[in-house]
Amino acid sequence: MSKPYIILELDRPRRLRYGMNALVTIEELTGKPISKLDLNAVSIKDLRAIIYAGLVHEDKELTPEKVGELIDEHGDMENVAKKLGEAMTAAFGKGKGSGPEAVNRE
Known part of the structure; x- marks a missing residue:
């Protein structure tokens, strides 16, 4: 089973997975x-x-630069930070039970 992912809306829905x-x-x-x-x-x-x-x-x-551009153009730093936290939590096994809408698996 692969690691869980969190959907991050930028230019399109993207799967944030660690x-x-x-x-x-x-x-x-x-x-x-x-x-x-x-x-x-953490630094920017x-x-x-x-x-x-x-x-x-x-x-x-x-590239890291392209990701920066996507966040500038389509993201909201507060939401991006929230989704990052969710994805890290899911990656380390503490996200189980947070509901199917929060953690997905492929």
Whole structure:
């Protein structure tokens, strides 16, 4: 069974998912281990990298810069941050029971 995902509305509905490859990408882009990331005190650069890592699985053409543009043009930072939190919670197994509308599986 694959990792759960959260729908993030940007230019289109996109599936925000944090599996093993996404977590490695976050560590590579931020230079920090996942265990040291504090999502309540993250830089904008790291936030963009984290969102990119969660989206690139379904669109290999994405870049961190393109994700920044999508958020600027179609996103609401408060909603993006909320969805990021939901996706991270789902990835680490604490999202079960939050309802089928919040966590999806492929």
